[in-house]
Amino acid sequence: MNPAAAAPAQGLDWRRLTRRLARQRNVVIGGTIVAFVVAVALLAPLLTPHSPEETDLFNTWAVPGSPNLLGTDKLGRDILSRLIAGAQTSLLVAGAVLAITLAVGTTLGMLAGYVGGRTDSVLMRIVDIMLAFPEVVIAILVASVMGTGTLTVVVSLALVWWPGITRLTRSFVLVIREELYIDAAIVAGTSTAMIFWRHLLPNIAAPLLVRASVGVGFIIMAEATLSFLGLGIQEPQASWGGMIRDGLPALRTDPYLALFGSLALGTTIIGFNLLGDGLRDALDPKLQGR
């Protein structure tokens, strides 16, 4: 018997889901914003009118106009180009954090939920301990050990994020574990690793991915916060949090850097959150309208 065929398609009915999503105003607005930001990030090298890192000390704090559509910063770098590069930075960090935490969290969550017993208790205690730390505190610890920078952001946010994914995965697996096809696989002599790969993973992947994507807005917010505090992305790489940090002291005389940076960051996170909430509502209609 082909073990893949033994696992029935479960969980998501994509056609019904798409229909339900299209009816929701929030999903349409959020989806449009997210699609725009993702497109900008993907096409960043083609879209930036100037080099985002090239300085021009004869053209610092230029007001919006020509040739710098949104003006320049204290080193004469083009703000629009840096906003575009910043979109790329935000999404790359969010993508990296999501990839790491999904890989780690899904594996450990499946182990805890499927194997159970002592493995489960030990893993869940570790999850509890990790959740007992406020997230900035984790970032401060990581920054003390590793110094500031992009890697510090990714490591800190991964440490903050994996316990949640592990718990979520475990809760899905606890339900699926009781299904008949799992018993069938065990009886047929399928190895535990194969059961994870062929039976558990395909059945939890879709709902897990959707729930995890709900968190992208919060990951972007956390990255920007760390960069704003100076613990995260460092110069000359463009990040929205870093731009707002640079722009705030000059708010009285040259407000454009901080204002445009805040606008880009705020709009993007609103987009991701609207889309995420909509997806969650569509998956779980009981929660609709809350």
Added chain:
Amino acid sequence: MLRFVVWRLVMIVPVLAVVLVATFLATYALPGDPVMVMLGDHSSNEEMAARLRAEYGLDRPMWKQFAVYVGGILTGDFGMSYRYVRIPVVEVLQDGLKISPLLALAALGLGASVGTLAGVIAAIRRNTATDTAIILVLVAGLSIPNFAVATFLVYAFAIKLGVLPVAGWGRLDQTVLPVLILTIPSAAYIARLTRTFMLEVLGQDYIRTARAKGLSEPVVILRHALRNIMVPLLTSMGIIFGGLISGTFVVETIFNIPGLGRMAIDSVFARDYPVAMAIVMLFTAFFVLINLLVDVAYAIIDPRIRQRMVPA
């Protein structure tokens, strides 16, 4: 009940152990010599270096340093600062200890009252323009990071209108913007939860009964509905405090407020690890304590929780 409290206290021990080891490793076991940082221009002075090393206990073997570190913390001694040489960490933290909790408490009080009110109004006026407007503000308040909100508010109120100071600490008008910005995310979060819980409670039979027996609408809302959502609201306190902790870091940085958050960031940059790690420990201990209180309060109100959270 006692079993629950004891179990919950036992669960704190590994958290505190992890904090102790992590902060110790970050402070003492990192490569690089803190004595050289402290000496600055005098780093060639061997005699001074040896004396400082002895005073800070850095010449002892690692296990002994750890024992002294743990023993010190248990008696409220967090060691000495690297940046302000030979000044105890506790003294460095003193001013910040008076500021950050004040900021957080003010924001919590304001956030809880405004948030609950907004949530109740949105739930009562469900699917009206008022509800939609409140939801829009909530989405914005939860989504836009507080330093981005700060940019707009400082620009509008401090620079364009000139009614509030741009930064600083010590006068009453200097607290308005920081507290407001710290309040927004917690108020939005509380309002959103309140609206959700209210909508659920308002559909219950006992609300219909209360209305049927002729109680006025305010009495139904206040005495029957609002009272029943206090329990679920209470359980979200941990998340709200977590948000307030990161909030103080941001707000103190923006407004140049000498609180614990800004001090922690400054200390990381100045490699003053004893101070940074003491703050890490304070915030973690505080967060753990809040979550403990929330869980115990929850268990007092709802006996089922006692059963569920203690493993058999």
